[in-house]
Amino acid sequence: MPEIPLYQIDAFTRRAFAGNPAAVCPLDAWLPDETLQAIAAENNLSETAFFVAQGDRYELRWFTPAVEVDLCGHATLAAGFVVLERLAPHLGSVSFHTRSGELVVRRAEGGLLSIDLPARPPAPREVTDALAEALGKRPIAAFAARDLVALYESAEDVRALRPDMARVAALDTFAVGVTARGTGIDADFDFVSRFFAPAKGVPEDPVTGSLHSTLVPLWASRLGRARLRARQVSARGGELDCTLAGDRVLLAGGAVLVIEGRMRF
Numbered sequence: 499m500p501e502i503p504l505y506q507i508d509a510f511t512r513r514a515f516a517g518n519p520a521a522v523c524p525l526d527a528w529l530p531d532e533t534l535q536a537i538a539a540e541n542n543l544s545e546t547a548f549f550v551a552q553g554d555r556y557e558l559r560w561f562t563p564a565v566e567v568d569l570c571g572h573a574t575l576a577a578g579f580v581v582l583e584r585l586a587p588h589l590g591s592v593s594f595h596t597r598s599g600e601l602v603v604r605r606a607e608g609g610l611l612s613i614d615l616p617a618r619p620p621a622p623r624e625v626t627d628a629l630a631e632a633l634g635k636r637p638i639a640a641f642a643a644r645d646l647v648a649l650y651e652s653a654e655d656v657r658a659l660r661p662d663m664a665r666v667a668a669l670d671t672f673a674v675g676v677t678a679r680g681t682g683i684d685a686d687f688d689f690v691s692r693f694f695a696p697a698k699g700v701p702e703d704p705v706t707g708s709l710h711s712t713l714v715p716l717w718a719s720r721l722g723r724a725r726l727r728a729r730q731v732s733a734r735g736g737e738l739d740c741t742l743a744g745d746r747v748l749l750a751g752g753a754v755l756v757i758e759g760r761m762r763f
Contacts, residue, residue: 499762505584506543506757507576510705510736514754517736518705520576521546523761524585528557531566537761539563544700547573549581549594556581558594558601564699569598569644571707571749572736575613578603579753582611610739612750613707617742618643619715632665633676643712645693646671653684656692657731667697675709677716680729687737688726689717705736711747718742 503524511517521541525548528534538546538561547570549556558577560570574594581592582605591604598616606612620641629648630636635655637648646669650656656678666674673695680687691713693706703709710728718724726740739750 501760501762502537504541504757504759504761505576505580505755506541507579508754508756509572509575509579510707510730510738510749510751511734511754512752514756516734517752517754518572518703518734519543519756520570520573522573522577522580523548524580525550533763534559535561535566537561537763540761544703545570545573547577549577552595555593555595555600558596560596562695562699567698567708569596569615569708569711571613571615571710572705574601574615575603575611575707575749575751575753578611578613579755583755584758606750610750610752612748615707615711615747615749617715617745617747618711619719620647620712628665628669629674631662632669633659633661633674635659637676641712641716642671645673645675645709645712647675647677647709647712647716650676650678652681653678653687653690653731654682656690659692661694663694663696663701666694673698673700673709675706675713677713680727684729684731686727687729688721688723689713690729690731692730692732702732704732704734705730705738705751707738707749710738710740710749714740714742714747714749 741748
């Protein structure tokens with residue numbers, strides 16, 4: 499019976515049972531794609547990360563319970579945690595080769611980890627009736643890169659949304675992010691967000707690094723600053739220290755190991 503290591507990491511948080519849980523499976527060699535997808539479905543988390551060592555770097559792939567995706571921030575942070583804290587603790591950084599290019603996870607100040615993602619600046623889009631009906635409240639503006647992004651007046655608006663997931667899944671987009679300035683109980687943060695990807699097997703993602711590759715350029719432009727603090731206001735919640743560095747987005751956050759074991763199949 500085959501057996502592989504399995505770690506579950508809560509990413510973009512300093513405490514267990516918060517942030518975004520990701521499964522991480524280091525492999526000696528790639529398994530068939532259908533096996534990788536079955537493992538991700540079995541884990542039933544928003545993403546499972548698989549990596550294989552190739553010299554001094556790693557090949558990294560990410561799967562939701564339904565599909566393989568081209569970029570996942572929190573599972574990259576989680577994979578970096580496994581390498582830097584479990585497999586190669588003498589390293590200060592680790593490089594992953596992915597569908598989105600070379601991604602580096604580094605040790606950062608205060609015990610955090612930092613990931614380096616490609617920036618995906620959004621372009622303005624029309625606020626359609628379909629988007630407003632899917633989200634349950636009409637946004638004040640809309641933008642698009644890989645994901646459709648809806649802008650609201652306040653963090654309270656974002657927190658109060660109760661999307662119709664069937665309608666969200668029917669929109670012509672990979673996923674939908676929603677965002678607003680930090681207000682009220684979120685006033686210590688520059689912006690807040692939520693992320694919905696029901697068509698990809700993830701109704702609401704707790705904390706989404708890939709969304710911030712679009713939100714950071716958007717808010718850096720609106721606020722006139724390259725360094726930003728962000729909170730994703732899902733039920734679990736998570737916090738990110740963000741920096742726009744040219745065509746890259748740097749995201750720093752905590753990571754906590756909650757499960758370590760082996761999977762048999």
